[in-house]
Every structure is written in structure tokens, then in C-alpha cells.
Amino acid sequence: EGLAMHFPLSGGFLGRNRGVLKAVDGVDLTIRAGRTLGLVGESGCGKTTLGRCIVRAYEPTAGAIRYRGADGAEVDLAALSERELKPYRAEVRLIFQDPHSSLDPRKTLRDLIAEPLRVHGRGSRSEIDDQVATLLRRVGLRAEYAHRYPHAFSGGERQRVVIARALALDPRLVVADEAVSALDVSVRAQILNLLKDLQDESGLTYLFVSHDLGIVEHVADDVAVMYVGKVVEVTSTDDLYTRPLHPYTEALLSAVPDPDPRSRGKRSRIVLHGEIADPSRTPPGCPFHPRCGYAEARCRTEVPQLREVGGRKVACHLAEQLELKGVAEAVTV
Ligand code: SF4
Numbered sequence: 001e002g003l004a005m006h007f008p009l010s011g012g013f014l015g016r017n018r019g020v021l022k023a024v025d026g027v028d029l030t031i032r033a034g035r036t037l038g039l040v041g042e043s044g045c046g047k048t049t050l051g052r053c054i055v056r057a058y059e060p061t062a063g064a065i066r067y068r069g070a071d072g073a074e075v076d077l078a079a080l081s082e083r084e085l086k087p088y089r090a091e092v093r094l095i096f097q098d099p100h101s102s103l104d105p106r107k108t109l110r111d112l113i114a115e116p117l118r119v120h121g122r123g124s125r126s127e128i129d130d131q132v133a134t135l136l137r138r139v140g141l142r143a144e145y146a147h148r149y150p151h152a153f154s155g156g157e158r159q160r161v162v163i164a165r166a167l168a169l170d171p172r173l174v175v176a177d178e179a180v181s182a183l184d185v186s187v188r189a190q191i192l193n194l195l196k197d198l199q200d201e202s203g204l205t206y207l208f209v210s211h212d213l214g215i216v217e218h219v220a221d222d223v224a225v226m227y228v229g230k231v232v233e234v235t236s237t238d239d240l241y242t243r244p245l246h247p248y249t250e251a252l253l254s255a256v257p258d259p260d261p262r263s264r265g266k267r268s269r270i271v272l273h274g275e276i277a278d279p280s281r282t283p284p285g286c287p288f289h290p291r292c293g294y295a296e297a298r299c300r301t302e303v304p305q306l307r308e309v310g311g312r313k314v315a316c317h318l319a320e321q322l323e324l325k326g327v328a329e330a331v332t333v
Contacts, residue, residue: 003027003063003078005049009280021280023049025229026063028306031173033068036199036206038220038237040213040252042276046229051175051209053078055094056085067092070172090120090169097178099158103150109136109161110146116168135164139194156187163194170202177209192219213256217241225249228277228287235312245314245322247292286317294318 005024024046031037039047053060056077065077070091077088096102103112113132117123123131133143139160150158159179166174176195180188196219198204210216216223217237224234225246233246244250251270272291277283283290289299298317309319316322 001028001064001066003029003050003053003065004061005046005053005058006061019280022229022282023279024053024060025279025282027226027229027231029224029231029234031205031207032222033172033205034199034203035221036208036219038216038223039207039209039226040211040216040223041226042252043211044276044279045226046279047209047211047226048177050226051094051177051207054173054207055092055175056080056089057094067173086120090116091171092173093166093169093171093175095162095166095174095176095179098182099150099155099162100182102162103158105150108147108149109141112150112161113146113165113168116165120169122169131168132164135168136161138167138198139164154187155183156190159183159187159191160194163191163198167198171204173205173207175207175209178211179208180215181210181212188215195219213252217256225252228282229279230287230315231306231313232288232315233313234306239312245309245312245319246316247294247322248288251291286315294322 003024004022004026007021007023009018009021027050029037039050041047049058052058054065054077056065060078063078066074067077067088068074069088075088077085077092080088110129110132113135114128117128117131122128129146132146136143136145141157141160141164145153150161153161179195180191183191192215195206199206206219208216208219220237222235223237223240224231225240225248226232227248233240233244233249240249241253244253251272254270270293274291277287277290283300285298285300285302286292286295286304289295292299296318302317304315304317306313306315
């Protein structure tokens with residue numbers, strides 16, 4: 001609720017303060033238990049920072065992260081001290097983006113996967129060895145691999161190790177940050193299927209952070225679209241992909257290749273001019289207005305709030321009109 005992560009900018013003469021970078025700027029979002037929420041947007045929109053706030057790798061500068069724990073009690077993760085956070089660090093885990101850099105090459109798979117178990121005191125040495133063997137098998141690797149080093153494995157296998165480590169403490173919420181982006185296309189489907197199987201087995205909840213809308217369509221139940229630190233549209237995946245309401249969502253979707261040859265030619269590609277706004281110098285009004293083909297005078301002065309429109313949430317002054325007109329038929333730039 002109202003989650004913000006602002007970084008002070010310093011530099012220049014005597015490290016003088018040069019303003020604030022609003023990486024996440026007042027985000028309201030709900031991740032429903034047992035489901036996958038896709039979080040999408042261009043690089044620099046704040047999606048990775050938001051994911052890191054949720055696992056409390058960053059301490060948010062404002063707002064609350066209300067989390068209902070395994071014990072049924074609700075806590076605000078943003079307000080907890082490091083000591084109070086410890087049990088929740090087991091329940092809320094992060095899968096890193098790049099399996100090549102997130103695994104220490106000097107450690108065996110056993111030591112890599114055992115580390116969170118050891119830190120959280122989950123059993124004796126031999127019990128931890130048994131748990132590591134079980135985790136390796138859960139992610140489709142052989143238990144005998146435990147004593148090998150990461151360099152002996154392919155990118156896809158290393159990402160399985162990263163997933164095994166994230167699952168070691170039986171988490172309830174996993175933030176998967178570009179979890180398959182660094183992998184070959186041929187391996188991506190295997191890892192996505194693995195994540196889905198693990199969800200079916202243990203009721204995991206995912207926040208799936210990705211710039212790839214094609215992948216998110218296949219894994220997410222609901223999708224939130226971010227632009228310059230704010231959520232601009234949230235709805236079910238079916239709704240978003242068949243009937244986007246925010247002009248930015250429409251433009252992002254128009255760039256996704258359509259695998260169905262029968263629909264080829266029906267979709268018009270919307271070319272967005274200019275770069276995503278600098279989060280330290282967001283334009284007044286709607287942050288998307290310099291790139292929006294529908295912008296009107298009020299878009300340049302009034303910030304649109306995220307509000308309910310036709311059963312979803314959208315931050316656009318013209319959401320009702322665009323819904324009536326049908327965004328797909330409206331102006332393309
Ligand atoms: Fe475009 Fe205006 Fe809607 Fe922003 S508020 S997305 S500028 S139409």
C-alpha cells in the first residue's frame with residue numbers, strides 16, 4: 001500500500017544532493033495467495049526495485065507491505081526490524097535473474113543449497129544433506145550432483161539449483177525476477193514448467209517480474225503493468241491481453257509477436273517515440289503523456305490515479321472513453 005522506494009542522488013561538487021530518483025512511487029498492489037502475478041514494464045520502470053522491496057532486500061522509503069504469514073497473522077514487512085524479519089525471510093524468497101552470477105563458483109551445490117537451511121537452523125548436518133538431496137530431485141537434478149561445482153552445469157541446470165535454494169525453506173511467496181531471461185529459449189519452457197509444477201505441488205505464490213510479455217501471458221493469472229515507478233493497469237491476464245485499457249499496455253502488447261498466423265495483419269504495431277521518462281525528472285501530469293498518442297490537455301497537468309474501471313484498475317484519465325471506443329481501434333502512432 002502506497003509503497004515507495006526513493007533513492008537520493010548525490011554527486012558533483014562535494015557530493016551535493018542532486019534530487020531524488022523515484023524508482024517505486026506509491027504502488028498499491030495485491031498478490032493473491034496461490035496465484036501468479038506478472039509484473040511487466042520496460043527496463044527502468046521500477047519492477048525489479050519493487051520485487052526487492054517485497055523481499056526486503058531494500059527498505060522502502062514509504063508505504064506498507066501487508067503479508068499474511070503461515071500462522072495466519074498479518075504483518076507489515078516494511079515496518080519490521082531485521083531480527084523480526086527472520087521468520088519471514090524464510091517465507092518470502094527471491095529467485096535471482098542470472099544463474100551464472102548468483103551462484104558462488106567456489107561452493108558445491110550442496111553448500112549453495114544448504115546455506116539458507118544452515119542460517120535458519122533447519123537440522124543437523126546429515127539432516128541438511130538429506131534435505132539437499134530431496135531439493136535437487138524436486139527440481140529435476142540428481143542427488144549425486146550435490147558435490148559438484150556450478151561450472152559443471154548448463155545455464156538451465158544452474159537455474160534449477162537457484163530454484164532449489166529458493167525453495168529450501170519452504171517459502172510461501174517467491175519473487176522470480178527475470179527468472180528465465182538469461183536462459184536459452186529452448187531451456188526457458190522447461191524452467192517455466194518446473195515453476196508451475198512446484199506451484200501445483202505446494203500452493204506457492206509467485207510475483208513473476210519480467211519485461212517479456214509473451215512469457216508472462218503463459219505463466220501469470222493476473223498482470224500489473226508498471227511505468228516510471230507506478231502501476232498503470234492491473235487485471236486478469238485474459239482481460240489484459242484481449243482488451244488492454246491503458247494506452248501504454250496497448251503499446252507494449254502490440255509489440256508481442258503473435259504466434260497465430262490467422263490473426264497476422266490484424267494487430268497494428270504501435271511505435272512509442274522517445275525513452276521511458278527519467279525517474280528523477282518525471283514529467284508533470286501523467287508520466288506517460290510525452291509518448292501517448294491519446295494525450296489531452298489535462299494529461300499534461302493532472303496525475304491520473306489508479307482507479308476501478310470496468311472491473312480492473314487503470315491509471316488513465318480517458319480509460320472510460322477508450323473503453324467505449326475500443327483501444328485497438330483508436331489512434332496508432
Ligand atoms: Fe495517455 Fe492521458 Fe491516459 Fe496518460 S492519462 S495514458 S497521457 S490518455
